[in-house]
Amino acid sequence: MSIAQRKQEEKQEMHKRILNGARKIFLKKGYKQTSIRNIANEISYSPGSIYFYFKDKSEIFHELHKEGFQLLLGQLRVFDAVRDPFERLKALGSSFIQFAKDHTDYYNLMFLVDERDRKQGEGFQIAKEAIDYLTEVVRQCQEKGHFKNLHTDYFTFMVLSTVHGICSLFCKDHTASFMNRTDEELMQHGYGCFVALLEEC
Numbered sequence: 001m002s003i004a005q006r007k008q009e010e011k012q013e014m015h016k017r018i019l020n021g022a023r024k025i026f027l028k029k030g031y032k033q034t035s036i037r038n039i040a041n042e043i044s045y046s047p048g049s050i051y052f053y054f055k056d057k058s059e060i061f062h063e064l065h066k067e068g069f070q071l072l073l074g075q076l077r078v079f080d081a082v083r084d085p086f087e088r089l090k091a092l093g094s095s096f097i098q099f100a101k102d103h104t105d106y107y108n109l110m111f112l113v114d115e116r117d118r119k120q121g122e123g124f125q126i127a128k129e130a131i132d133y134l135t136e137v138v139r140q141c142q143e144k145g146h147f148k149n150l151h152t153d154y155f156t157f158m159v160l161s162t163v164h165g166i167c168s169l170f171c172k173d174h175t176a177s178f179m180n181r182t183d184e185e186l187m188q189h190g191y192g193c194f195v196a197l198l199e200e201c
Contacts, residue, residue: 015053017043019067022060023105031061031113061109068106069126072099076133085140090195092137093163097187100167107171111164134160147201162194 021042025034036057040047054060075095082088100107110127135156141147147155166187169175175183 011053014049018045018050018053018060019064022057023064023109026061026064026113027105027108031057064106064109066126068103068110069130071103071106072096072110073126073130073133075099076130085137085144086146086198089137089141089159090198092134093159093191093195096163097167097191100171101187104171107167112168112171131156131160146198150201159198163191166190166194 018039022034022039025038025042029038034057036047036050039057039060040050050060054063075098076092079088079091079095082091135152138147138156138159139152142150142152170183170187175181175186178186
């Protein structure tokens with residue numbers, strides 16, 4: 001390995017280390033209370049070394065935001081090969097819920113951490129891409145006779161809101177009030193009830 005290659009690997013490793021440390025701090029303290037110094041302390045580096053990779057905490061947050069949506073979209077696009085759009089829509093909902101279970105930290109950062117300095121950059125665009133993808137599947141369902149006389153955008157919003165609600169209750173550990181029911185049971189059967197309602201539309 002050449003010196004240049006080694007330096008590039010070290011740079012990539014440091015970039016990854018900063019993001020991993022920042023993810024923990026954002027989730028622990030929230031966006032407002034997180035600082036570059038907090039992140040630096042988490043990974044045992046000086047704040048100045050982080051500024052070499054990112055200009056501010058907002059850029060770090062949006063990088064994590066973008067990574068999360070790239071991961072989510074990758075999981076959703078697995079179902080592109082499902083020809084029936086309604087079956088694809090049902091599979092997308094299940095996959096969305098599974099993503100929240102498998103990648104809770106990412107899910108919290110993407111949807112639940114309050115970040116005021118929102119910018120319509122690359123992270124925003126990939127989030128919009130995910131919404132557009134779901135909207136297109138709903139539109140295809142309507143072309144096949146499902147969800148008649150319902151506005152595509154509003155219906156998409158309802159679908160996303162319902163699935164997101166299931167995930168949010170799980171991610172924030174707000175399911176304990178449903179005694180004698182595990183998180184798995186609540187998420188699986190709760191979504192199953194929602195799908196049963198969709199089948200009536």
